[in-house]
Amino acid sequence: MSKRPMLQFVSVAKETPEKREADSRAHDFHEIYAEYAADKAAEQAARCSQCGVPYCQTHCPLHNNIPDWLRLTAEGRLQEAYELSQATNTFPEICGRICPQDRLCEGNCVIEQSGHGTVTIGAVEKYITDTAWDNGWVQPIAPAAERPESVGIIGAGPGGLAAADVLRRAGLQVTVYDRHDRAGGLLTYGIPGFKLEKDVVMRRVQQLEQGGVEFVLNCNVGEDISFDAIRGKHDAVLIATGVYKSRVMQAPGVGAQGIVRAIDYLTTSNRVGFGDSVPEFESGELNANGKRVVVIGGGDTAMDCVRTAIRQGARSVKCLYRRDRANMPGSQREVQNAEEEGVEFVWLTAPNGFAGDPVEGVMVQKMRLGPPDVTGRQSPEVIEGADYVEPADLVIKALGFEPEDLPALWGEAALEVTRWGTIKADFRSHETSLPGVYAVGDIVRGASLVVWAIRDGREAADSILAYLNQPAQVAAE
Structure with a gap:
């Protein structure tokens, strides 16, 4: 790969990796974007303006050193680019695939603001790390020295795994407990393969396993092992459970057969992708094949559901959202991908009830946007007399997630929570009300992005190391 000069954005246009045609990709669960070729990655990286104040870096939750690894990529120094990328991000190839770059790094790129089209940061990040895996540059963790202290991590999602990586590199003994039969949390069972x-x-x-991290799977804390036992077994504990309790919907007929939760639907689909036998899929209960599917919600989970239903062979797929396109919380890129694949979005609509059992239709209210609410978004208002029934054989509720009542589930009343039910933790150290117990990710923030969970996990690992180093410092004094 030839070395390229930087600041090529004036003469080189933005070019994203090739996207598979909708007719082709809508029939499988493979990723839809191709990989950059080496020369193309270098060319696109060379578009970076190397600006004095890199807004891409400041708007990345991990503060990745983006300009420098773009320059190294443009110069063909890919191993150095990978090492720099890995220094601040535990899973760059995952963030390169699923981060909403349009709202973070790329959306704040200086040349994007000047009308030249953003640098394709996410695609280059993915390319760098995939190349590192292909060339054997990614090695198992090998601590310089082992330490006797152990840390128990509850939850094998992105926050827990990021912390496990940092702690294990420091030589600590790390055990990760998770309720599922595979590690990865929502990375494994929540986000679809495409x-x-x-x-x-x-x-x-x-x-992580090869580096010495121990995984205890199929383990429900509070049932299979008590929280107190985990605290007694380890020198520090990290809670990284995520939020998996679906928001409750109050409407007539909501309990009818055929009305399902998004998390159940997506988990089933991902299990089938692994080759597991899932009775709920085989019976048709959580399978969209041949059905008129209605998904309720406008976030990224709703986008995952509508695009999964298309791939399962749904007869039709409609997404109901109470605001308009400009005010939806999900990625605009995902909406475009879904529309290309045949999903119909019905904006300014909300369910008011359900007909039939098994479900036969959604009673829909039409909405209009009124004055802004506390978030600054216009509030939806019902248009009286404009109701109608949308036929449906499968309704998927993608209304967001709330925290489980962990103090009650774990019998630990001293674990303080906020009025929203999330765990109360210091925003710098991530320490909870219990000494030696830390918490990160969605269980603290509420439903948020994978990249924020990774940041929290890395920060909490540093705090745990400082906490475990304290007795040694005191003894030395």
């Missing part, structure tokens, strides 16, 4: 192929996640889990 956004994140599962071998990408599994090889990271395998890397």
Whole structure:
């Protein structure tokens, strides 16, 4: 690969990796974007303006050193680019695939603001790390020295795994407990393969295992092992459970057969992708094949559901959202991908009830946007007398997630929570009300992005190391 000068954005146009045609990709769960070729990655990286104040870096939750690894990529120094990328991000190949770059790094790129089209940061990040895996640059963790202290991590999602990586590199003994039969959390069972192929996640889990991280799977804390027992077994504990309790919907007929939760639907689909036998899929209960599917919600989970239903062979797929396109919380890029694949979005609509059992239709209210609410978005208002029934054989509720009541589930009343039910933790150290117990990710923030969970996990690992180093410092004094 030839070395390229930087600041090529004036003469070189933005070019994203090739996207598979909708007719082709809508029939499988493989990722939809191709990989950059080496020369193309270097060419696109060379578009970076190397600006004095890199807004891409400041708007990345991990503060990745983006300009420098773009320059190294343009110069053909890919191993150095990978090492720099890995220094701040535990899973760059995952963030390169699923981060909403349009709202973070790329959306704040200086040349984007000047009308030249953003640098394709996410695609280059993915290319760098995939190249590193292909060339054997990604090695199992090998601590310089082992330490006797142990840390128990509850939850094998991105926050827990990021912390496990940092702690294990420091030589600590790390055990990760998770309720599922595979590690990865929502990376494994929540996000569909067309956004994140599962071998990408599994090889990271395998890397952690090879580096000495112990996984205790199929383990429900509070049932199979008590929280108190985990605290007694380890010198520090990290809670990284995520939020998996679906928001409750109050409407007539909501309990009818055929009305399902998004998390159940997506988990089933991902299990089938692994080759598991899932009775709920085989019976048709959580299978969209041949059905008129209605998904309720406008976030990224709703986008995952509508695009999964298309791939399962749904007869039709409609997404109901109470605001308009400009005010939806999900990625605009995902909406475009879904529309290309045949999903119909019905904006300014909300369910008011359900007909039939098994479900036969959704009673829909039409909405209009009124004054802004506290978030600054216009509030939806019902248009009286404009109701109608949308036929449906499968209704998927993608209304967001709430935290489980962990103090009650774990019998630990001293674990303080906020009025929203999330765990109360210091925003710098991530320490909870219990000494030696830390918490990160969605269980603290509420439903958020994978990249924020990774940041929290890395920060909490540093705090745990400082906490465990304290007695040694006191003894030395």
